[in-house]
Amino acid sequence: MKFSSICNALALIAVVFLPRVSASDPLVLGKAEGRFEVGKLLAQDDFTDLSNWKVQIEKRGDENAAWVxxxxxxxxxYLxxxxxxxxxxxxxxxxxxIVYEVVCPQVSPGVKGMSPRDINNFWLASDPGGGSLFDEKRYTGKFSSYDKIHGYYASTGGGGAGSANRTVRLRRYPREVNGEHAAHLFLNDKDEQKDYLIRPDEVMTVQLVAYDDLIQYIVDGKVVYEAEYGDLAQMERLSSGGEKATFPTRYTKRHFPFYQEGYFGFRMVGTHHRYRNFRVYELQPPSPVEVSVSSVEELREAVKESNRHIRMTPGTYVIEDLENDANVVHFTGSNNEINLTDVKFEIPLEVIRKMRRSRGGEQAVLLLSGDRITLIGLKTENTYPNGKSKVTDFGSYNQQSELHPPHAIVELRANGDxxxxxxxxxxxxxxxxxxxGNMYGIGGGAAMSLRKHSGILAKGNRPIIEDCYVKMEAFGHAIFFQGGDNILVRNxxxxxxxxxxxxxxxxxDKDDLARKFNYQLQWPDSVKGLPIPRDHMINLAEDGIRAYPGARHVKVENCRVSKMRAxxxxxxxRSAEVYDCVVTDCIVQGYSLPSKxxxxxxxxxxxxGPLLYIHTNSNNSQNIDLTVLPATETLGDHPLAAIRGTRNRVRFKASEGPEPVVLRPIIVGYQMRFDFLSVDFPKVPPGYEKHFAKHADEHYRAEENTIINETGHPVVLGDQSRDNAIESKGRVTDLGRNSH
Structure with missing residues (x-):
């Protein structure tokens, strides 16, 4: 059961297998039980050559002394x-x-810099800047050159020269960001434990698992380390004295988002390793269990489990109570498909009013905390205690607390991935x-307490919201995102x-809000105290489809939004694409984008309200094609578009039909806040002069943009406009410089 010392010998004398697990048969152990099954073989290598591998060896001068x-x-x-x-x-x-077999032979006493040590691994590793891990200028074979990568790392038998084969560790990289030590997940409680260390000359089987948030390091059929979201773990970071130290932490999505993809790498130093039977297997959810439910109580219990196909008996269910203090139904299980086709939940406001403000703001009628949940077909309707559905007397409505939630809530909150x-x-x-609308505030600094009620909030990665209809009869967003990547909204x-x-x-009435505030705008400060403008339309809800900071890539396809604020x-x-959408009758803006x-x-x-608003001077390289639709009715003195930033390309196409009755300018670069823009630009709207003098010190630049206007609406280049290219059917007024 031993290998003879082969430090200087190239031929293997004998291999005798211990009765351990086969490398071709990965195990489902520990936290993985019930979470996934082993699927098909994705990749393998029996090392007939090295065509599937990129080798990076640290340079030490005597190049011929090492080989792979x-x-x-x-x-x-041999290193x-x-x-x-x-x-x-x-x-x-x-x-x-990922599964393989490895043997770490004993070394002849006379060979320097060699010992049985460091069976190490990277997996799901990637370059943080999008470069290649195979770049030998950045990644040299020296261990510290990999400190900046993203990925997982596990090691057996580390410890440094002269004291090797004593540590056993798992890390979530990076260990370094911009040359500075980075706090990272770090498990090391198996250090110095003989049962977890290298057994020289024996074949050992290593298994590495990455299943979303679950990571496992398994050696010879024994779980060495594992972690999944919610686990109490530890991280390595610098102490107040600048020394590396470990501190307890919670392994969470917020602090440690799991890696989606990357590369596997064998890692070693000062040792001789021999590997074989390298295999990569797909992991897949277990076959789902079919579950039928016929009550809200049964549904609440069913969605706590995972790997379920749940079908609810069609019908209308009147919600009579909360499941907990903050939710009607809390979906905690993962890998569930919940088919609620032809199911309707009627949710009375008196039930919603029982919701308490939860830690983290997770008060929601429906809260989806699990991952990989598919929710199909449900109808929900909030009902008033008086049986009415349409608000017509807004003054009276806002005085009746029983018609409002006790604090901000959302109808559906999707936290999971x-x-x-x-x-x-x-x-x-x-x-x-x-x-x-917005006249009493939308957040901090509001003139009154806000009890918003929004539709769908998605916070996780890769959500898909499709074929949904949201009717907003409350002040809040319809569909919005706070965090998450690869967000898709379609149809x-x-x-x-x-x-x-x-x-x-x-x-x-003295308690009607309009009279209470003397028929004056209260928000933002730039218009506070001005009379409510006549002959305008007011939005009653907030935005149709909205992204907040933290949301990364968003894609919106074939959607329709009408009568919202935006x-x-x-x-x-961070990035966004919008295809085949129609936005009509919105009040503050139709569309807006980030750079590119x-x-x-x-x-x-x-x-x-304006069809397009480019928000900041830093917005650049946007590519926008919009067809301007006719309006059956129009109110207000707003422009067609307000454009800022640099190197944006904007095309306004004319739709079929008569020329517009009201010509609304496309304003490019201006020296006034968005609130002051009007059809009479650059004039200030009558009555706004004092507010303009106080608040119009911001310069909204527009430089090197290309504007193609195929409509009859005019283009006005403001005094903050420079070097723009304009092609317009409508009249062009140039108050800027060097445009053509």
């Missing part, structure tokens, strides 16, 4: 006094198990204030409510 070779079905690595990383060239995705919401139909009611419809501003002057408002995402964003084959009108 394929020999007799083994990968033979006196230096380190090496051998990368498998095929990129792997999460939900994999890979959530699919398909075919949902929501009617959202109950908020305070309601009926006044959805959002519809809000609007009303004429003149109606507010009919509110005569239609598709994505300027705070795209709007393709989209359309909308400017009936009650």
């Amino acid at each position: 070779e394929s020999r007799d079905g083994w990968l033979d690595c 006196p006094g230096r380190g090496a990383t051998i990368w498998f060239k095929e990129k792997l995705k999460t939900r994999v198990s 890979d959530i699919i919401l398909r075919g949902l139909h929501m009617t959202v009611r109950g908020s305070s204030p309601y009926g006044y 959805c419809t959002v519809e809000g409510e609007i009303r004429r501003s003149d109606e507010l002057y009919q509110e005569k 239609g598709v408002k994505l300027y705070l995402a 964003g795209k709007i393709v084959r989209c359309s909308g009108n400017a009936a009650y």
Whole structure:
């Protein structure tokens, strides 16, 4: 059962297998039990050659003293006094198990810089800047050159020269960011434990698991380390004195988002290793259990489990109580498909009013905390205690606390990753204030307490929201994102409510909000104290599809948004694409994007507010194609578009039909806040002069943009416009410089 010392010999004398696990048969152990099954073989290598591998050996001068070779079905690595990383060239995705066999031979006493040590591994590793791990200028074989990578690392038998084969560790890289030590997940409680160390000359089987958040390091059929979200773990970071130290931490998505893909690499230093039977297997969820439920109570219990196909008996269910203090139904299980086709939940406001403000703001009618949940077909409707559904007397409505939630809530909150919401139909009611748009505030600094009620909030990665309808009869967003990446919204419809501003002057009761604030705007500060403008339309809800900071890539396809504050408002995402959408009758803006964003084959009108707003001077390289639709009715003195930033390309296409009755300018570069822009730009709207003098010191630049205007609407280049290229059917007024 031993290998003879082969430090200087190239031929293997004998191999005798212990009765251990086969490398071709990965195990499902520990936290993995019930979470996944072993699927198909994805990749393998029996080391007939090294064509599938990239070898990086640390340079030490005596290059011929080290080798990495394929020999007799083994990968033979001989590395006196230096380190090496051998990368498998095929990129792997999460939900994999990597298995191989390795032997670490004893070393002849006279060989310097060699000992049985450091069976180490990288997996799901990647370059943080999007470069190649195979770049030998950045990754040299020296261990510290890999401190900046992203990925997982596990080691057996480390400890440094002279004291090797005593540590056993797992880390989540990076260990370094911009040359500075980075706090990272670090497990080391198996250090110095003989049962977990290298057994020289014996064949050992190593198994590495990455299944979303679950990571495992398994050796010879024994779980060495494992961690999944929610576990109490530890991290390594610098102490107040600048020394590396370990501290307890919670392994969570927020602090340690799991890696989606990357490369595997053997890692070693100052040792002789021989590897064989390298295999990569797909991991997949267990076959789901079919479950039928016929009550809300049964549904609540069913969605706590995982790997279920749940079908609810069709019908209308009146919700009578909360499951807990903050939710009607809390979906904690993962890998579930929940089919609620032809199921309707009627949720009375008196039930919603029982919700307490939860830690983390997780008060929601439906809370999805598990991962990989597909929710299909549910209809929800909030109902008022008086049986009414349509608010007509807004002054009275806002005085009745029983018609509002006790604090901000959302109808559905999706915290998990890979959530699919398909075919949902929501009617959202109950908020305070309601009926006044933004005039009393939208967040901090509001003139009154806000009790918003929003539709769908997604916070996880890779959510898909498709074929959904959200009817907003409350002050809140319809669909919005706080964090998450690869967000997709497609084939959805959002519809809000609007009303004429003149109606507010009919509110005569002393507690009606309009009268209470003396018929004056209260927010933002730039317009505070001004009279409520007449002949305008007011949004009653917030934005249709909205991204907040932390949201990374967002894609919106074939959606319809009408009568909201904003239609598709994505300027705070890191990147965004919008295709084949229609936005009509929105009040503050139709569309907005981050830098390098795209709007393709989209359309909308400017009936009650601007169709397009480019938000910041730093917004650049946007590519926008919009067809301007006719408006059956139009109110307000707003422009068609307000454009800032640099190197944006914007095309306005004319739709079929008569020329617009009201010509609304496309304003490019201006020296006034968005609130002051009007059809009379650069003039200040009548009555706004004092506020303009106080608040219009911001310079909104527009430089090197290309504007193609195929409509009859005019283009006005403001005094902050420079070097723009303009092609316009409508009249062009140039108050800037060097445009053509």
